[in-house]
Amino acid sequence: MMAAMGEAKRYRGYHDLGGAPAGAIDRANHDYTLSEKRVDALFVLLGDAKRRLLAVDEHRRAIEALGADAYERLGYYERWIAALANLLVEKGVLSRDEIAARIAEIRARGGAP
């Protein structure tokens, strides 16, 4: 869960990257994919005034809790959807079984990798 524990005094989350060596930055813009737009829309709808199922700070906390490995491995919106799923389970809105069953269903009809 924790990356750099070097200094006991300054616990540094692995997401707290400011000032850490990072190499060259890719400054090219890219278009959002359909699935990225959907993740964004899902986030907005879950937190809107009608539903209020999550707060932006909860989502950030859930992203930071994915683990250093997932944080490295997943893309930006992949972290978003993984954190959203964890939050919905945490809050009892969905169960792991329901999510897994739905993913299997979508895969079966060839709709997802």
Add this chain to the structure above:
Amino acid sequence: MTARFRPGARVRVRDRHAQGHLRTPVYLRGKAGVVERLCGRFRNPESLAYGGSGLPERALYRVRFSQRALWPDYRGSADDTLDADLYEHWLDPDETRRR
């Protein structure tokens, strides 16, 4: 609206141990800067992140730091600055004269 610091006040970011979700990056801990403005009062993200109410609201300041004060090997102009939004409970008055 009560606020502990006024624009122009010299402040130092607290260097306290902290875990969990927070909005004060490690690279600013212990650094001194100047309050540029009071942004307003907002619910505390450190509480909201865990389903809390975030109340009472906390004053949020935009604090200006000298880039050279933040990065020992900074090669840009001595006038270059960095602004960061920081909550009042992460700031102390800066006692030292020099930034």
